[in-house]
Amino acid sequence: MKLSLSNGIFSKLDIQNNFDTIKRLGFGNIEFNMKSIKKEHDTDVYREQKAYLASGLKCLTLHSAVFHIKDPIEVHQAIYYGKISLECARALGAPLVTVHSNVSKKLSQNVKKSCLNEIFNEEIKPFAKRIGIKLSLENLSFNSTGFGKNVEQLEEVLDVIDPKGEMGITFDLCHALETKVVDELLDNYGRRICNVHMANKSHQPFTERKPELTHFLSALDEYNYRGPITLELDHKTSMEDIAKTKALFDRLLKEY
Numbered sequence: 001m002k003l004s005l006s007n008g009i010f011s012k013l014d015i016q017n018n019f020d021t022i023k024r025l026g027f028g029n030i031e032f033n034m035k036s037i038k039k040e041h042d043t044d045v046y047r048e049q050k051a052y053l054a055s056g057l058k059c060l061t062l063h064s065a066v067f068h069i070k071d072p073i074e075v076h077q078a079i080y081y082g083k084i085s086l087e088c089a090r091a092l093g094a095p096l097v098t099v100h101s102n103v104s105k106k107l108s109q110n111v112k113k114s115c116l117n118e119i120f121n122e123e124i125k126p127f128a129k130r131i132g133i134k135l136s137l138e139n140l141s142f143n144s145t146g147f148g149k150n151v152e153q154l155e156e157v158l159d160v161i162d163p164k165g166e167m168g169i170t171f172d173l174c175h176a177l178e179t180k181v182v183d184e185l186l187d188n189y190g191r192r193i194c195n196v197h198m199a200n201k202s203h204q205p206f207t208e209r210k211p212e213l214t215h216f217l218s219a220l221d222e223y224n225y226r227g228p229i230t231l232e233l234d235h236k237t238s239m240e241d242i243a244k245t246k247a248l249f250d251r252l253l254k255e256y
């Protein structure tokens with residue numbers, strides 16, 4: 001398993017300082033979160049690419065910009081966010097993009113279905129395939145506006161957008177703990193996990209070995225998971241706690 005840090009935690013910094021801070025903390029791998037981009041111009045992606053190439057960091061994954069649409073008229077916005085995220089992943093050489101369902105949990109089942117079809121089957125999936133990027137669907141928390149917090153909801157989404165079972169799963173441990181679905185998700189998607197968002201509830205850092213943490217890591221190991229463990233932490237987390245968390249995971253991941 002490879003330790004990585006989501007750069008969303010430093011999204012208030014400009015991209016240069018964002019990468020510099022990550023390097024000062026001693027991380028070599030990142031998940032690039034689209035929150036850290038100013039979205040005014042599509043061509044900004046070249047600025048991110050330049051800063052990234054100069055940084056020497058390795059971008060293992062990219063977290064798509066997301067827009068949980070509440071009305072079908074907004075479909076084009078979700079498609080735009082998805083495509084510009086894929087363009088950015090291509091520029092940074094990231095092989096995997098984490099996506100949300102992009103539909104609000106308030107939509108009716110039929111409307112959700114037609115929106116999912118339009119966003120993913122007609123646009124995002126063919127585009128990702130053309131540029132050779134794998135998509136990975138993330139489980140959400142109960143307090144998210146989006147749809148997809150447990151196996152039942154994720155299956156409803158995957159039935160429409162991934163009938164052949166080709167998409168990966170981004171397992172967000174924080175969301176799974178909050179929603180109490182850790183084992184349910186592991187049992188159903190253990191073999192499909194290709195990215196992990198790592199944090200305790202409320203995106204607080206794990207700074208010490210906790211039973212729920214080692215239980216989860218052991219389960220990943222049993223599924224032969226060798227992908228990223230992406231620390232996805234609340235932006236108020238102190239530098240000291242980030243360093244403590246990194247030290248803990250440097251030790252823990254040697255055991256797997």
Ligand SMILES: [Zn+2]
Pocket residue numbers: 138172197232
């Ligand atoms: Zn997450």
